[in-house]
Amino acid sequence: MAMLEIKGLNAWYGASHILHGVSLRVDKGEIVALVGRNGAGKTTTIRSVMGLMPRAAGEVRFDGTSLLPLPAHARFGRGLAYVPEERRIVPGLTVRENLQLGLVASRAGIDEKQAIDEIAESFPRLKERLDQQGTTMSGGEQQMLAIARAMIARPKMILLDEPSEGIMPVLVEEMGVLFRRLRDSGVTLLLVEQNVEWALKLADRAVIIDQGEVVHESSAAALLADKDIQERYCAV
Amino acid sequence: MDAELIAMQLFSGVALGAILIMVALGLSIIFGMLGVVNFAHGALFMVGAYAGLWVASLTGSFWWGLLIAPLAIGAFGMAIEFLLIRPLYKRSVDDPLLLTFGLGYVLVEAVRIVFGSDGIPFETPALLSGVADLGIGFFPVYRLFVVGVVAAVLVLLWLFLEKTKYGLIVRAGARDPLIMRVLGVDIGRVWLMVFGLGIGLTALGGVLAAPMRNVSPEMGALVLAEAFVVTVIGGMGSLIGAVVAGLLVGVAVSMTALFAPEMATIVMFALMALVLLVRPQGLFGRAVAGH
Numbered sequence: 001m002a003m004l005e006i007k008g009l010n011a012w013y014g015a016s017h018i019l020h021g022v023s024l025r026v027d028k029g030e031i032v033a034l035v036g037r038n039g040a041g042k043t044t045t046i047r048s049v050m051g052l053m054p055r056a057a058g059e060v061r062f063d064g065t066s067l068l069p070l071p072a073h074a075r076f077g078r079g080l081a082y083v084p085e086e087r088r089i090v091p092g093l094t095v096r097e098n099l100q101l102g103l104v105a106s107r108a109g110i111d112e113k114q115a116i117d118e119i120a121e122s123f124p125r126l127k128e129r130l131d132q133q134g135t136t137m138s139g140g141e142q143q144m145l146a147i148a149r150a151m152i153a154r155p156k157m158i159l160l161d162e163p164s165e166g167i168m169p170v171l172v173e174e175m176g177v178l179f180r181r182l183r184d185s186g187v188t189l190l191l192v193e194q195n196v197e198w199a200l201k202l203a204d205r206a207v208i209i210d211q212g213e214v215v216h217e218s219s220a221a222a223l224l225a226d227k228d229i230q231e232r233y234c235a236v
Numbered sequence: 237m238d239a240e241l242i243a244m245q246l247f248s249g250v251a252l253g254a255i256l257i258m259v260a261l262g263l264s265i266i267f268g269m270l271g272v273v274n275f276a277h278g279a280l281f282m283v284g285a286y287a288g289l290w291v292a293s294l295t296g297s298f299w300w301g302l303l304i305a306p307l308a309i310g311a312f313g314m315a316i317e318f319l320l321i322r323p324l325y326k327r328s329v330d331d332p333l334l335l336t337f338g339l340g341y342v343l344v345e346a347v348r349i350v351f352g353s354d355g356i357p358f359e360t361p362a363l364l365s366g367v368a369d370l371g372i373g374f375f376p377v378y379r380l381f382v383v384g385v386v387a388a389v390l391v392l393l394w395l396f397l398e399k400t401k402y403g404l405i406v407r408a409g410a411r412d413p414l415i416m417r418v419l420g421v422d423i424g425r426v427w428l429m430v431f432g433l434g435i436g437l438t439a440l441g442g443v444l445a446a447p448m449r450n451v452s453p454e455m456g457a458l459v460l461a462e463a464f465v466v467t468v469i470g471g472m473g474s475l476i477g478a479v480v481a482g483l484l485v486g487v488a489v490s491m492t493a494l495f496a497p498e499m500a501t502i503v504m505f506a507l508m509a510l511v512l513l514v515r516p517q518g519l520f521g522r523a524v525a526g527h
Contacts, residue, residue: 050418051417052414052417052418071417071422072417072418073416073417073418073420073421073422073423074420075418075420076418076419076420077420081418082418084415084418088412088414088415088418090408090411090412090415091411091412092407092411093404093407093408093411097404097408100401100404101404101405101408101415101416101419102419104401104404104405104419104420104421105419105420105421106420149419153420
């Protein structure tokens with residue numbers, strides 16, 4: 001069953017036409033890796049899904065709802081979360097307050113204290129730093145916080161933009177374990193990555209985007225084995 | 237010169253500063269959150285004073301004026317944001333500035349047409365007239381009341397911003413509106429509320445100031461200039477800065493009035509120039525403000 005279905009998506013930044021009819025689907029409970037070169041249109045695709053592009057056209061359905069006509073903030077309540085590449089930990093706020101931000105718009109009746117305790121158990125690094133300013137942490141810890149903030153309201157699906165970027169290997173491994181656990185608990189993930197090998201080992205299926213178009217779609221294992229295609233579309 | 241006179245003048249400065257804080261807070265919070273420099277802020281202070289006067293004369297009670305005018309003018313502020321300023325967000329920052337600049341003139345003329353050009357005296361309510369003996373001297377009760385109300389408003393505002401969910405949304409939304417949208421917050425609605433809050437505060441300042449000054453259509457122009465000085469000294473967008481700088485300016489002006497009356501009107505600008513030279517972002521400002 002499709003959780004996210006994109007059909008013929010076009011997107012523009014001012015006069016430049018970035019996406020030319022992107023179509024892809026992510027089924028419920030799977031991890032899909034969206035890979036491709038820098039500037040291929042990966043970030044633009046998820047920004048369009050999140051309603052953050054100045055202009056986007058086509059069809060984006062999430063869990064049965066057509067998203068493009070909705071204002072950006074209306075996605076959260078439908079169970080769609082997003083971890084942007086820049087992480088966007090809010091300056092001037094503590095780690096705890098940044099986590100609370102993940103719940104301010106939630107109508108699911110989640111107990112805030114309990115939810116933060118649970119998150120602290122899954123992220124020991126954050127537990128020790130709850131009352132520290134979020135932006136004073138290391139890049140990896142901020143990435144964990146951004147993921148934790150996206151998870152705390154228990155979304156159905158999370159879009160992650162380059163979560164492994166600039167993070168030390170031990171944390172990247174930790175993140176992989178976390179993503180598998182999330183998938184196994186029924187959360188759907190769309191993973192945009194430059195770290196192709198790591199992403200393909202983690203994902204169930206893979207989609208390659210190049211110059212604003214989808215050029216390849218297969219199981220992650222098949223793409224992992226196909227060095228030619230990887231070389232052609234993902235080599236930096 | 238005796239100590240009692242100095243204490244008296246110091247206290248006058250605090251009362252003057254309290255009014256400035258009400259105006260500067262709104263100016264600062266609106267700039268910090270919406271990135272709009274509201275040039276109609278002084279005019280809305282004046283409209284608040286007239287609204288308080290009008291409600292008070294209608295109901296026969298100062299208290300109703302004090303309560304209703306800030307709420308009504310705050311709601312009027314929300315209408316201004318929704319109908320006039322909102323369509324300009326995607327345009328250059330000059331556009332909301334020019335719009336509010338013009339709106340200030342429109343409001344002044346509208347009040348002139350309805351209430352006339354002459355100033356209207358505003359009676360101090362009987363309960364608050366006279367002086368109180370505080371041991372160190374006699375102070376006008378009304379000014380004590382003004383300082384008390386402003387202090388209470390500041391405490392409430394602090395509790396709201398630091399201890400409530402909506403306060404957290406406002407603080408975070410001022411720093412990163414995009415992530416708030418991703419996290420499900422309709423940031424446009426937050427801007428509407430914050431604009432209404434800022435205007436409500438300046439209107440409250442107007443009602444509080446009314447018995448201490450003559451209520452006239454021009455009363456907002458001077459206050460606007462003073463409030464800008466306060467926000468520049470304190471740091472645009474900083475609330476604690478508005479409070480500290482408001483008191484600083486109030487006290488500096490009234491102390492200068494005592495010792496060198498001819499310097500009283502320029503002392504705040506000298507203070508501002510000094511702060512700008514030493515710390516261009518203001519005492520509590522961040523190096524880069526706005527969004």
